[in-house]
Amino acid sequence: xxxxxxxxxxxxDITVTTERFPGPGETLxxxxxxxxxxxxxxxxxxxxxxxxxxxxxxGAVGSDDAGSAxxxxxxxxxxxxxxxxxxxxxxxxxxxxxxxxxxxxTILVVPGANGALQPGDIAHAATILGGSQALVLQCEIPTPVxxxxxxxxxxxxxxxxxxxxxxxEFPREALANLSVLVVNETEAALVLGDATPPSGSEEAxxxxxxxRELGPRRVVxxxxxxxxxxxxxxxxxxxxxxHARRVVDTTGAGDATVGVLAASLAFGTGFRTAVANAMxxxxxxxxxxxxxxxxxxxxxxx
Numbered sequence: 001x002x003x004x005x006x007x008x009x010x011x012x013d014i015t016v017t018t019e020r021f022p023g024p025g026e027t028l029x030x031x032x033x034x035x036x037x038x039x040x041x042x043x044x045x046x047x048x049x050x051x052x053x054x055x056x057x058x059g060a061v062g063s064d065d066a067g068s069a070x071x072x073x074x075x076x077x078x079x080x081x082x083x084x085x086x087x088x089x090x091x092x093x094x095x096x097x098x099x100x101x102x103x104x105x106t107i108l109v110v111p112g113a114n115g116a117l118q119p120g121d122i123a124h125a126a127t128i129l130g131g132s133q134a135l136v137l138q139c140e141i142p143t144p145v146x147x148x149x150x151x152x153x154x155x156x157x158x159x160x161x162x163x164x165x166x167x168x169e170f171p172r173e174a175l176a177n178l179s180v181l182v183v184n185e186t187e188a189a190l191v192l193g194d195a196t197p198p199s200g201s202e203e204a205x206x207x208x209x210x211x212r213e214l215g216p217r218r219v220v221x222x223x224x225x226x227x228x229x230x231x232x233x234x235x236x237x238x239x240x241x242x243h244a245r246r247v248v249d250t251t252g253a254g255d256a257t258v259g260v261l262a263a264s265l266a267f268g269t270g271f272r273t274a275v276a277n278a279m280x281x282x283x284x285x286x287x288x289x290x291x292x293x294x295x296x297x298x299x300x301x302x
Contacts, residue, residue, distance in 0.1 A: 002266035005132040008041020009114040009140035011093040012066040037073035040138040046077040046292035047259025056080040060113040066092040090116040103247040119148035129156040133266035176215025201238040204229040242283030252291025257282040
């Protein structure tokens with residue numbers, strides 16, 4: 001059985017739907033409000049589980065009602081949440097999301113317990129990684145924690161998939177220890193210090209090759225509705241986006257792609273096929289409201 005470990009963020013998503021986004025100083029009446037599981041780490045864990053992998057999640061919540069709720073919601077996806085710590089000194093992370101009538105969103109994240117994680121808090125993950133095929137990381141937890149996780153995975157001989165999102169400056173020397181770097185156009189430009197993101201798949205392929213020169217064995221650059229490009233050192237190419245029957249809410253679509261990519265690779269799927277699975281999952285994720293709540297069961301091509 002394929003096993004994926006995810007170390008990362010877990011939030012309560014507070015989502016308001018509205019016809020349009022308010023301008024500065026403007027007050028609008030929203031349509032609905034919901035409280036759901038979120039956070040890039042939790043979303044990616046849920047997506048990997050929906051794709052059939054066994055998943056263990058390592059992170060932290062506060063000792064509050066929100067923490068109890070999201071812990072239970074993540075467990076409902078079949079994710080092992082036993083290593084999820086409860087901290088007394090921080091509230092559970094929250095994401096305040098506004099979704100307009102076209103399905104676009106704005107998101108403001110308050111890290112809470114996610115931002116209070118320390119490298120020592122994940123030391124127990126070394127045992128978990130011993131039975132994993134892949135470790136998934138994102139950047140909604142402190143960088144020192146991610147660096148410690150990369151070191152643990154290297155010692156265990158486990159592939160590391162880093163989704164460098166949200167876009168932050170990440171130590172370049174650590175990129176050499178990555179099996180897969182997943183970024184969007186904006187994040188790719190930030191890593192390379194470019195003034196503007198690549199426009200189109202041809203430019204993105206050039207950027208992917210430059211990113212590989214920094215050390216990661218394989219690179220995926222997601223391009224939204226235009227799909228993604230990949231470079232694994234032996235081949236490079238463009239994979240079109242999956243087909244979405246309708247666009248309801250784009251929240252969590254990127255996380256679905258990362259989780260399904262990780263699950264596909266853990267099952268031993270070839271890289272291009274794994275990227276195609278990820279693109280199909282991203283399209284399915286926009287067809288319903290919510291982040292992890294919108295994820296159906298993903299059928300993988302192997």
